[in-house]
Amino acid sequence: MTDHTILVVGTYDTKDDELNFIADVIREQGGLVKTMDISVLGDPSTPTDFSKHQVAEEGGHSIQEAIDSGDENVAMQIMAKGSALLAARLHNEGLFDGVLVLGGSMGTDLALDLCCALPIGVPKYIVSTVSFSPMIPPERLPADIQMILWAGGLYGLNSVCEASLRQAAGAVLGAARAARPMKRDRPLIGMTSFGKTVLRYMVHLKPALEARGFELAVFHATGMGGRAFESLASKGEFAAVLDFAPQEVGNHMLGSAISAGEDRMTNAGKAGVPQIVSIGCYDLVDLVGWHPVPQALADQDLHDHNRLITAVSMSSDQRQEMARTMCEKLAKATGPTILILPLEGGNEWDRAGGLLEDAEGLSAFIEELREHCPENVTLVELGCHINDAEFSDKTLEILDTWISDQVV
Known part of the structure; x- marks a missing residue:
């Protein structure tokens, strides 16, 4: 089966190995992958399908604005706005079937906005070092969000975090294959x-x-x-x-x-x-x-x-x-x-x-x-x-x- 596409999102300047690992697992299982870079300062090892410049511009900003702010919170909010708008547009255009976002606290903050921008029924997985944390207020969570704890994943690949990433990759692809658009025949x-x-x-x-x-x-x-x-x-x-x-x-x-x-x-x-x-x-x-x-x-x-x-x-x-x-x-x-x-x-x-x-x-x-x-x-x-x-x-x-x- 190669008819379901997963949008893999993260900071490819710092999490390049982990994000590529997830993409490879999805492909091993017969899925397709689109990639979105939400970095600000650095660049991925190879170009992503949707660059950090496209992300920032979708929200009416530029990467240079994010850099010039000198504030990582301001910069990430610029990327959060752009990634949410871009993901919503790409899904409306039928370019992906499910999304997986990887991050620590910064990436999770962005991931919540991105997932909230997608309709209910679209598989939404966040792999995060702060999954299930009380720091995440309920109003930030979409109705059908799924979160997986990124155990041992703060810096670099290892056998512990690979186990989490493999499960996440399989879960989002399986969900995309099983999901059906809501077709309501009754109010x-x-x-x-x-x-x-x-x-x-x-x-x-x-x-x-x-x-x-x-x-x-x-x-x-x-x-x-x-x-x-x-x-x-x-x-x-x-x-x-x-x-x-x-x-x-x-x-x-x-x-x-x-x-x-x-x-x-x-x-x-x-x-x-x-x-x-x-x-x-x-x-x-x-x-x-x-x-x-x-x-x-x-x-x-x-x-x-x-x-x-x-x-x-x-x-x-x-x-x-x-x-x-x-x-x-x-x-x-x-x-x-x-x-x-x-x-x-x-x-x-x-x-x-x-x-x-x-x-x-x-x-x-x-x-x-x-x-x-x-x-x-x-x-x-x-x-x-x-x-x-x-x-x-x-x-x-x-x-x-x-x-x-x-x-x-």
Whole structure:
């Protein structure tokens, strides 16, 4: 098979041996290779398919500008802009099927911009010395990125780093061969949720939505799930969204590492996508299970969900802040926006008699939502819990009205 082409990207002045090794492995497996140089100061041993000059010029700059800046960060941002624009154009022209970018922290910074410029479904592999590092914020990660740790790869080839590079080369070529363009024959609805132990509406809604001719994608709102949801919403991939699990907003607000970024709960609204929003797990902050509980949450009830996640209840004041933050984000929406407020709670643990019941905190949150709900948002109050059938039935009633009015 020689019908799939991988774009191999890196600084060929300092990583020439490693990049050529990757290209050779891809070719050994029957793949084709295009090469892109993102160096600034030096040159590759042999010319690449797309030179550093082409990269800089694609972004409206020149290599000399990057050199004259005298600042490696400024220089690499010039190359990041150009490489992202060039990669997007080359993919639109059908010149490659997947991309592999190699780098340390500098190259990874650029790689994230380049991969974000490519559509979902295009295999995107970053081989990096800082893969999985907490220094990489979730908002920089594309929805379908793959990262491989470049072990032992800081300087020169060796048996340790070659093992990583071989796997990366095989992975990106295999992914390119297996990938198929998304051909959607039904309108897609994006939903946020958690597992059925805490939120259950999707069990009722999925078959009902499919019976109405929709495809449903449910995103696990544990940081990266919300990031993928926001990424697709920003690109207009959804016909409508059911953003029922806004917990990542509170996570970010209170400094948890489990964050989907500052723009959580904004991109569907900015794109004018019709959205129904609710309060699933609004009252909980998810923390990395092995991190210490922050002082601001130290006196609150907690639930060890597993060894990875600890859920901590918000105080009444924090719930009021959460309500205001949600309203501020929804106020930016340009499309139809409905906030369903189930008055009896937002997750299975906060029911009357439940493990994390807090009637006072729930009441404070509800009153703050009522007071600050923006004019562009329709507030619908229900005398039920979010996991009750009444909640799902109201969602379908709203969607049926939108379908009848050709909103979706």
